Amino acid sequence: MDNFFNDTPDFKFHLEHPEVKKIVKLKEHDFTEADKYEYAPLNHEDAVDSYEKILEIVGDICGNTIATNAESVDIEGPKIKDNVVVYAKGTSENYDALYKAGLIGMSLPRQYGGLNFPLLPYVMAAEMVARADAGFANIWGLQDCAETIYEFGSEEQKDKYLPRFNRDGATAAMVLTEPDAGSDLQSVKLTATYDEEAKTWKLNGVKRFITNGDADISLVLARSEKNTTDARGLSMFIYDRKSKAVEVRHLESKLGIKGSPTCELVFKDAPVELVGKERFGLIKYVMALMNSARLGVGAQSVGIADAAYREALKYAEERAQFGKVITNFPAVYEMITNMKVRVDALRSLLYETTRFVDLSKVYEEVKKERPLTKEERMEMKNYAKLANVFTPLIKMTASEACNIIAYDSLQIHGGTGFMKDFPIERIYRDARITSIYEGTTQLQAVAAIKGVTTGVFLEQIRQYETEVSEENSEFKSVLQKLTADYEEIYHKVMETENIDYLDFHSRRLVEMAGNIIMSYLLVLNSQRDEKFLKSAKIFINLARSENRERYDYIQNFDPEALELYKIEGGSLEG
């Protein structure tokens, strides 16, 4: 009887963060919904108690259903039968359990049957689901699409589609990529034409690498403006599977996340509804959708990292060599402790980011009902700014780290880890996609570098600095030194006024900022719960040496040496 919520006290800890009070109050409209909905909270404590109780249900389903099905799902995988994607048996069981427990549409407002949860508990649920089975986390996590319909759909569309999530357990898909439009979504070709006679939009063309492509409700990016080739010709549409106008031509055979069907779809005069305004498909709606998906991959990565760490620890504690349990060997305990510390740090960054996203979103919501005060407007702007750079930061950092942790965990297993006998081989394969989809690490760096160049990261670091208590001044001085190095090296890069040079080092700069931020978060955590003190100490050790390496690399890197790296004949024209 494993419960993934109860065995991870960090969730409660992160729900107790002081900022959460503000999120809940705004999200619950000052707790005025209790008269209308008998499951609405009466006050802050009641709301948080409900989050915990519901997360306990998720933790139970994760521990006792999803995790136990993970192996068979990985082996069986989905299939196409009569143009319908049939999930592996375990996948259907997982989804059914979550659906029956009323956990689809967690963050939707109550009027649409949702639980009106902030993102914070929802992302915690996503982390647990990913720890249980990273592939299944995609199918469940695509309920994010409901958020997008809620944010940008018409009243009619909201009434029509949103209640289906919680009531019927509708599944969703975001249908964006094509054979020639992966990272570069502005070259999407799927055509949308308005059929004057039928008074509806129709889609024609091919989509590829679509996760859960045969979902009940799909959000599709298509070219609605003839003779255009860029982002401004793209709009977003809702496709309802009931229309039966899409062929599932092929399921990809993948390295990992095998339970999650990756589809090639052929749209054949498929009737769809336009979401929002024409031409805003990519530039506004997909960007919003992608941001929540990136946060989702952040959560997925932390879940994978935690699973890998636990597998390593479990194995090492039982494995004896040379007459000793292997956790007694420095080379082994260093690896395992570093895994644990990184999980603590990543989780702190994940929930810090989630709080920023939550706060910026709740203000957007309140804005629809009443004008915001000047102070609130300022806050909203500030949180939106933070959310914009922290989201790619967590996506990039957590996905890269979960790969390293999975690699090390497999290493701890030795030869056994290379066999199919232990869950780590699946976790290792599943981890690999996280730094690729929903924007590769390289693209996250392009988004997150704005946090470096605009000074948003630095400003936030300075804010953390003021929150460090007297007794932690030793940490503070170490981190101030790291911050000074970061500032110095960043200025050095900027002074070259060479965009390629900045791009070249952008990941390094973002990682330096990320390390300082995670260090501060652990120090601040330790002020609320001293169990984080050890993690803070160890993480700062790692951060210091990693940042020093990046600093030295950049410091000694002559901008002109960039030429040495260039690959000739790389352009399409050449």
Added chain:
Amino acid sequence: MRPLKIIVMAKQVPDTRNVGTDAMKPDGTVNRGKLPAIFNPDDLHALELALNIKDRVPGTTVTILTMGPQRAADIVREGYYRGADDGIMISDRRFGGADTLATSYTIAQAIKKMAPYDLILGGRQAIDGDTAQVGPQSADKLKIPQVTYVEEIVEINEDEIIAKRRLEKGVETVSSPFPCLMTVHGSSPECRSRIAKKVMQYKYARTNTELGSKNTDVALLDLHKKRPYLTIPEWGVEDIDADPDKIGLAGSPTKVKSVESIVLTANETKILSDSDADVEGMIKELIENHTIG
């Protein structure tokens, strides 16, 4: 199909499956304080069967009936969380110390008060006593048919309910008229999980005794005034017209003479070769100590 009225008998039991070293007192009795109190596992299977029928027959209601000290109100709340419509708690100090005879009398009295009903479900047995007697004895006292070891409901129609029984050497399919009582086998489907909205809606359900405790929040009392369904009915001796001689210790002829705590001193495993001499030696030993023969 007309809707059914189902009563699920459920018991709170010490979790004897997760026994630590301090689970037993020196005198050999169960140290209830050291064991977490849980929903009896077989009763959860009974609840699932009831909820499954509710899914199949629209309009069907499921009422949880439990008997025990105040903390057993958790069973009613758990029932609500998983989809039960109602809950009733039989609780009175005078019911304490009941054996299966007194318990089944008490439960039967309560069920009589709940008439009319169509179906009574309960777990095959509780993990604290493992007697499997309370279900059959209750049916006997209610003078209704009983079907034990039920694994699956095959069919329900106006006049009868057809169930599969899981027996030691096979499966038996039987039909019973309404009303009837069934005890449910652990091989039937696991109970569905708690339902998010129900948990949030019913987490403040309390009995009046619970509400009456000194540290009850005023806001909680107000909430119960506003939402009367949150107050769990509590039935005592008079409420169910019970004969005081048939309940509690007075109504319990079962007397435990003594309980021994067995500590195994010898090694639990003995390795024997497959030689005839070894096998013969073992058989002799087993016959001598009356394990076989």
